[in-house]
Amino acid sequence: MASHRRPARVTVLTAAAAATAAASFGAVPATADPGAGTEATRAKVDRLYEEAERAAEGYNQADEKADALRRKVAQAQDSLARGQERINRMRGALGALAGAQYRSGGLDPTLVLLLSSDPDSYLDRASALDRVTARQSAALTELQRERRRLDQERAEARTALGELERSRAEVARHKRSVERKLAEARRVLASLTAAERADYERASRSGGRAAGPGEELPPAADLGPADSRGAAAVMAARSAVGKPYVWGATGPSAFDCSGLMVWSYQQAGISLPRTSAAQRYAGRQVPLSQAQPGDLVTYRGDASHVGIYAGNGQVIHAPYPGARVRYDPVNMMSHVTVTRL
Numbered sequence: 001m002a003s004h005r006r007p008a009r010v011t012v013l014t015a016a017a018a019a020t021a022a023a024s025f026g027a028v029p030a031t032a033d034p035g036a037g038t039e040a041t042r043a044k045v046d047r048l049y050e051e052a053e054r055a056a057e058g059y060n061q062a063d064e065k066a067d068a069l070r071r072k073v074a075q076a077q078d079s080l081a082r083g084q085e086r087i088n089r090m091r092g093a094l095g096a097l098a099g100a101q102y103r104s105g106g107l108d109p110t111l112v113l114l115l116s117s118d119p120d121s122y123l124d125r126a127s128a129l130d131r132v133t134a135r136q137s138a139a140l141t142e143l144q145r146e147r148r149r150l151d152q153e154r155a156e157a158r159t160a161l162g163e164l165e166r167s168r169a170e171v172a173r174h175k176r177s178v179e180r181k182l183a184e185a186r187r188v189l190a191s192l193t194a195a196e197r198a199d200y201e202r203a204s205r206s207g208g209r210a211a212g213p214g215e216e217l218p219p220a221a222d223l224g225p226a227d228s229r230g231a232a233a234v235m236a237a238r239s240a241v242g243k244p245y246v247w248g249a250t251g252p253s254a255f256d257c258s259g260l261m262v263w264s265y266q267q268a269g270i271s272l273p274r275t276s277a278a279q280r281y282a283g284r285q286v287p288l289s290q291a292q293p294g295d296l297v298t299y300r301g302d303a304s305h306v307g308i309y310a311g312n313g314q315v316i317h318a319p320y321p322g323a324r325v326r327y328d329p330v331n332m333m334s335h336v337t338v339t340r341l
Helices: 015-025 034-104 109-115 119-190 194-203 229-239 257-267
Strands: 284-286 296-299 305-311 314-317 326-329 337-340
Touching: 034 119, 034 194, 034 257, 229 257, 229 305, 229 314, 257 305, 257 314
Parallel strands: none
Antiparallel strands: 284 337, 296 305, 296 337, 305 314, 314 326
16 A cells, blocks of 8 residues: 655754653654554554454344344243133133032032932932042143143243343443444544545555445446346345445345345345354355355455455455445455355
């Protein structure tokens, strides 16, 4: 990257004034290169954005887990309510059965038989009562079984609720980390002059293949069969070029890197995992030299960034906060992995 030097100004200072200046502001070597400071600042901002993106992907993963746990807890609570309703009905039926039994069986059965003026009729009633007692016993057994099942469901619901609370805390932790990194990056960028900032923006475009709102897009590559899912995903991503990066967003008006992939492939009828790390393993991996339009391209050892291969040696991706969805060279970062769905 070409260094941008500020015009040198020569000022004659007395030895005392020079000493005072050095003491006040810190000694700076006379041969210091202002461009080197800009380069260091750019490297720091890039590092902060990379760390923020990793934290954002951690947030996405934790949020996805929290969503699954919220659904699990809701299902458990619904099942508990239905189970308690069943138990209440069973208790009511048993209560009615016990009341009827009590009203018909207040005396010892042998004594009732001796005193009965119609022994045959009594025996019929006694046989019916035995059947009622058998049904009551079966109902009690079923009630006990249902209560044990309900207790087990309550324990599982408590466990799921505890996991949900821990997951919520993890979401909040990742969110704080992202916001802290981005705030620090903004402070560093604010320390640059307008010229240095423009230089940073040019350098961050990785070859100048970006296209913002209203700008002309690079020519579309040969995407293969127009009805293929890969072609549909690329065209969806292409339609998102110029839209802003917003961490945690999955479109259609803003995206983070993995969110853009989720949305683009969704338009092609393909469901993808939420995070870039999971997207790396959503299909089979192929060499970069064999990349085809519609392949996923992940970067870095931890797959914390992802784009879609658009052909002509380019990807479409959501780069970082403050930037917009754009084209960039496929080899713009290290540890390139190509995944074919």
